[in-house]
Amino acid sequence: MIENTESTSNKWFASWFDTPYYHILYKDRDYTEAQHFMDSLTGYLNLPEEARILDLACGKGRHSIYLNSLGYNVTGADLSENSIAEASEFSNETLGFKVHDMREVCENKYDAIFNLFTSFGYFDDDADNLKTLKAIHSSLNETGFACIDFMNVDYVIDNLVPEEIKTVENIDFHIKRYVKENHIYKEIKFNADGEDFHFTEKVQALRLADFEKMMEEAGIYLLDIFGNYKLQKFFKSQSERLIMIFK
Ligand SMILES: C[S@@+](CC[C@H](N)C(=O)[O-])C[C@H]1O[C@@H](n2cnc3c(N)ncnc32)[C@H](O)[C@@H]1O
Structure with missing residues (x-):
């Protein structure tokens, strides 16, 4: 457990x-x-x-x-x-x-x-x-x-797109990517269904x-x-x- x-x-x-x-x-x-x-x-x-x-x-x-x-x-x-x-x-x-x-x-x-x-x-x-x-x-x-x-990880870091906006199903996802303390971060901000959201993906750079x-x-x-x-x-x-x- x-x-x-x-x-x-x-x-x-x-x-x-x-x-x-x-x-x-x-x-x-x-x-x-x-x-x-x-x-x-x-x-x-x-x-x-x-x-x-x-x-x-x-x-x-x-x-x-x-x-x-x-x-x-x-x-x-x-x-x-x-x-x-x-x-x-x-x-x-x-x-x-x-x-x-x-x-x-x-x-x-x-x-x-x-x-x-x-x-x-x-x-x-x-x-x-x-x-x-x-x-x-x-x-x-x-x-x-x-x-x-x-x-x-080496390929991802070399090809990291620091910022982009992806529009899917009328939602504008504002995405930021960066490397910090041996992790690869992806911050995702958007407004959907009348609400503001902010999520962060954080994956260890293994x-x-x-x-x-x-x-x-x-x-x-x-x-x-x-x-x-x-x-x-x-x-x-x-x-x-x-x-x-x-x-
Ligand atoms: C990047 S997605 C990949 C999903 C799927 N393998 C695919 O290729 O579409 C990562 C998945 O890991 C799951 N996950 C995250 N933490 C987990 C955990 N501790 N135990 C089991 N699944 C987990 C998430 O819910 C998510 O579905």
Whole structure:
């Protein structure tokens, strides 16, 4: 159990991801690319037919739903009650969703656990990152593999757009991005439904060496690293993603 439930609910990642505005801002996410990534990843992992997959921090379940359409038995888990409620509309016998904090160990064991699209590095306390890695590790079955798909911090910092306005569904999202104290911040201000909002995404600038250190501490074996959704080689300065496969 996560003991600090009350303080968790005050955290940016508990509130922002649970609002409808988060989903509006990011509604143009590339679904085709996400699906190709899942094709490549499941092919690379050579998962058995009907493998049990946990999509950890699944959001509204875009990867879970697609993985299930490939025949896998999928559980999507996320902290956001609203996202899980929406994803659950797609549930079936082999696709389920649940509200779950990634720091907690799951009841079941999985053949694969995926943590996708920079769904890591949100916690103030480093111990929580370690806790998450350990929880993933102990929720894998003996032959299972896990994947964390994180941003490549060096690429993101080099290509940071400090300010922009994005208009989606008639909402002007004023976005500021900056790096401070080893975190990448994104401030999002907008007026919607007659109210002013201000949210701040704050993600730890974790590089490969940081993950390697944490993984070693968690007793995890890092097997492979890729730099994009086509699973091509990772290059520190050029790759868009840092995709780690471990067991
Ligand atoms: C960047 S979104 C990615 C969502 C999804 N993987 C996708 O690709 O669309 C990060 C997700 O992490 C979830 N999240 C944040 N903190 C969490 C936690 N402690 N445990 C589980 N999920 C969490 C958020 O609710 C959000 O859905």
